[in-house]
Every structure is written in structure tokens, then in C-alpha cells.
Amino acid sequence: MTTREKVLQELTNNKNSSVSGQQIADACGVSRAAIWKAINSLRQEGWQISGTTNGGYILNENSDVFSKELFCEYLDSNYKDLTGGYGKVRIECFKEIDSTNTYAKRILTEDPSIKTAIIVSESQTAGRGRLGRTFYSPMNTGIYLTVIYSPEGGVSQPARLTASSAVAVCRAVKKIYGVECAIKWINDIFAHGKKVCGILTEGFTNFETGLIESAIIGIGINIKDNPDCFPDDVKKIAGGINSDDEKSVLEGSRCSLAAEVAAQVLQIMKEDVAKVMAEYKALSFLIGTELSVYPVAGGPDYYKAKAVDIDENAGLVVELADGTRKTLSSGEVTLKSSNF
Numbered sequence: 001m002t003t004r005e006k007v008l009q010e011l012t013n014n015k016n017s018s019v020s021g022q023q024i025a026d027a028c029g030v031s032r033a034a035i036w037k038a039i040n041s042l043r044q045e046g047w048q049i050s051g052t053t054n055g056g057y058i059l060n061e062n063s064d065v066f067s068k069e070l071f072c073e074y075l076d077s078n079y080k081d082l083t084g085g086y087g088k089v090r091i092e093c094f095k096e097i098d099s100t101n102t103y104a105k106r107i108l109t110e111d112p113s114i115k116t117a118i119i120v121s122e123s124q125t126a127g128r129g130r131l132g133r134t135f136y137s138p139m140n141t142g143i144y145l146t147v148i149y150s151p152e153g154g155v156s157q158p159a160r161l162t163a164s165s166a167v168a169v170c171r172a173v174k175k176i177y178g179v180e181c182a183i184k185w186i187n188d189i190f191a192h193g194k195k196v197c198g199i200l201t202e203g204f205t206n207f208e209t210g211l212i213e214s215a216i217i218g219i220g221i222n223i224k225d226n227p228d229c230f231p232d233d234v235k236k237i238a239g240g241i242n243s244d245d246e247k248s249v250l251e252g253s254r255c256s257l258a259a260e261v262a263a264q265v266l267q268i269m270k271e272d273v274a275k276v277m278a279e280y281k282a283l284s285f286l287i288g289t290e291l292s293v294y295p296v297a298g299g300p301d302y303y304k305a306k307a308v309d310i311d312e313n314a315g316l317v318v319e320l321a322d323g324t325r326k327t328l329s330s331g332e333v334t335l336k337s338s339n340f
Contacts, residue, residue, distance in 0.1 A: 003030050007038040008069050011049065011059040018056035066122050066143070066254050068093040074259040082266055090117035090148075096139070098126040100146035101202055101218035108148065108204045108214060115214075117148040118262045122254075127220060129198055135220050141240070142222040143258040147265045148204075148214055155203055155212040159329060160273065162187050162201040163280045163314035165217050168264035169197055170283055173221075176257045179241050182285040185307075185316045185333060189221075190285070194239025197221045219261060223254060274312060281310045289335050293318060297332035307333070 006028040010019060025035045039057060043049055048060035071093055090107075097103055100119045108114055121144050127135035147165075155161065169189055170181040173196075181191045189197035198220050203212035225240030242253075268276055281287070286307040294302045305318035308325065315327040 003028055003034055004038045004041055005069055006030075007035060008042060008047070008067065009073070011042075011047075011057060012070060012073055014059075018058050020056045024057070066093065066095075066120075066258075070255040071120060071259050074256050075263060078259075079263040079267075082263055090114060092117070092119050094119075094121040096123045096125060097121040097144075099124050099128055099218075100144055101128060101200060101216050102126070104146045104148050104216045104218075105202070105204065108216075112204075112206070112213070114148060115150045116266065118145065119148075120145040120258050120262075124220075128218070129200055129220075135198060135200070136238075141224050142220065143254050143261075144218075144220045145258055145262060146219070147217045147262055149217060149266070149269055150214040151269065155215045157313055158201050158203060158212070158215065159186060159314040160277070161215050161217065161269075162199055164268045164273075164276050165199050165201070165219065165265050167276055167280050167283065168268045169199070169219060169221065169261055171268075172257060172260040172264045173197075173241055176253065176260050177241050181283070183280065183283045185284060185286050185310065185328075186314060191241055192225075192239055194225075195222075195237050196239055196241050217265060219265075221257065221261070223257065277310070277312050277314065280314065284310060286316070286333070286335070291318065291333045291335050293328065294332040294334070297330070 007024055010024045010027050021032050021035050025032050028035065039049055046065045050058045050060060068091065072091060075091075092103075097119075100121050103119055104117065107117065123139040124135070124144050127144060129135040149161070163183075163186060166183050166187060166189055170183065173179050173181050173189075173191070179191050181189050181196070183189055184195075187199040187201075188195050189199075200218040202216040202218070204214040204216060205211065206213050222238060222240045223242055225242065284307075287309065289307055291305055291307055292302045293305050303320070305320050305326070307316060308319045309317035311317060311327060313329070315329050316333065317325055317327050318333075319325050
């Protein structure tokens with residue numbers, strides 16, 4: 001661990017409290033001059049560090065700079081039993097990346113033995129949604145992460161993994177921000193009437209066995225409601241968890257939310273499937289609404305139906321005008337914006 005990382009860790013451990021330069025120097029085993037240099041480096045990165053009259057330093061509670069140190073510190077403090085502690089689960093954090101899902105595929109190709117990994121980035125230059133759609137991922141607006149999950153026996157129900165991950169995101173957002181979210185089948189999460197999160201689950205296949213060995217669960221979350229960052233067609237439906245631009249961010253918001261989401265995803269995979277799917281159904285806002293169903297997602301053909309249920313495999317049950325029912329395992333559904 002570098003001096004800069006050690007200094008940041010000391011400031012984080014004493015957040016909102018003054019800690020003297022000498023105390024930090026003793027803890028890091030370096031000189032006061034080295035501490036001063038590290039403090040200046042952190043300030044240049046955007047960390048809000050105040051100096052006090054007695055020579056101490058305080059890390060401002062509203063500092064919202066993303067760092068691997070804070071991310072891992074949150075995981076170790078809250079989910080060490082789940083992740084095995086810092087260094088046990090592969091964790092990589094980036095300022096910018098092409099796509100966290102694409103990167104996950106690359107590292108699995110290089111090392112198929114990876115069982116669990118978390119990749120987080122502050123922005124993506126080639127973020128992807130379903131059907132090859134672009135997922136806009138601007139800097140300082142949200143968090144973008146991928147969890148690699150490799151269950152024993154491989155992946156058999158990818159839709160259920162996506163649905164479970166959606167529940168995990170809703171739990172994490174409620175815990176960190178106190179905001180209630182709702183789910184639009186199967187992978188979109190809404191708050192304040194707008195989409196704040198999308199999930200893209202992909203598989204990594206062993207070509208010798210034909211088995212889908214790992215799930216690559218990509219999650220993009222908009223924290224700040226900043227419509228200027230999105231194209232016109234996207235800003236109509238995209239919003240942020242924090243819908244009030246003037247509202248101060250919560251302590252460690254991006255780091256704590258990213259870590260909480262990753263941990264909740266790993267945790268929910270260990271839970272009873274029936275209970276998780278019941279929670280998913282309760283969070284869905286489609287039940288009872290009239291939909292336009294596109295059998296081929298992105299295609300021109302559609303029919304009208306009413307959403308009546310979600311089954312144990314995350315299939316959406318719809319009822320047609322003649323009373324017959326269909327269970328959708330793929331495709332896409334839309335509804336009037338007034339129903340969001």
C-alpha cells in the first residue's frame with residue numbers, strides 16, 4: 001500500500017474527526033513532509049480535506065471521490081464474511097473503461113478459473129444495454145459495475161439471475177439512499193417515475209462442455225439526475241436516484257452504493273429463490289397494467305395484453321383480450337409513461 005493509500009485510509013477511518021499530521025505519520029511510518037505531500041496529492045484528485053488550526057486534517061463527509069480504498073473498506077466493514085476480506089475477491093476499479101461487462105469477458109478469457117469478481121468504473125466509453133443498445137455512462141453521474149458469479153453446476157436460469165440482481169439493487173438503493181425503487185420487467189429499475197438503472201446479464205461459456213459457467217451481471221445506476229448528459233431520446237425516460245440537484249450527496253455515496261450493490265448481488269444468490277422471486281413480483285409495477293408486447297425485442301410487431309403475474313422463473317404472464325394467457329421469457333414490453 002502506498003503512502004497516499006495509507007493516508008487516505010487513516011483519514012477515512014477518522015472521517016469527520018480531526019487527525020493530526022504526526023498521528024498519520026506515525027501510523028504510516030513516514031515523515032510529516034511525506035504526509036503533507038500525500039495530502040496535497042489527494043486534494044488535487046478532488047478529495048475535500050480541511051486543515052485545522054492545530055495542524056490536524058479532516059476528510060469532509062461530502063467528499064464523493066470514488067476510490068478502491070473506500071470501496072474495499074466498505075466491503076470489509078460490512079460484508080467481510082461474504083467477500084472473505086480485502087484481496088479474497090478480485091476487485092478492480094477504474095476512472096474510465098470501455099465496458100465493465102466487456103472487461104469481465106476479457107479477464108475470464110484470460111483466466112477461466114475466476115469464480116467471483118467485481119469490476120467498477122466511474123464512466124464507460126462503450127457501455128452496453130440489451131440488444132446492443134448504448135448505455136450512456138458519463139463521469140460523475142453514476143456508477144457502473146459488473147459482478148462475475150460462477151455457481152456450482154453453471155448458470156441454468158439467466159432471467160432469474162437478472163431478476164434477483166434487480167431486487168439486490170433495490171435493496172441497496174433503499175439502504176444507502178432511503179429511496180424506494182420499482183422494477184419494470186425484466187431488467188429496468190425506476191425511481192421518481194424515471195429509469196435509474198439497467199441490468200445486462202451475459203454468460204461466459206465453456207466451449208468444450210457447452211456449459212454457461214459464469215454469469216456476467218452488468219449494472220449501471222444513475223445517481224445524479226443530470227439530463228444534460230444524455231441524448232434527447234434518453235433524457236425523456238432517464239433520471240437519477242438523487243432527483244434534487246441541490247441535495248447534498250450522502251457520505252461516500254458512490255463508493256458505498258457500488259459496494260452495497262455488489263455485496264447484495266452476491267448475497268441474494270445464496271437466498272431462497274422462491275422468496276426472492278416473491279420480492280421481485282412485489283417490486284414490479286407492471287402487474288395489472290395494459291402493455292404493448294414485442295415478441296422480438298426491438299422489432300416492429302407487437303400486440304396488446306395485460307400483465308397479470310410473474311412466475312418462479314421471472315417469466316411475465318400476460319393475458320390477451322380473449323382471456324388466453326402467455327408467459328414471456330424473452331421479448332420486450334412497453335407501457336404509457338403515465339404508468340411509470
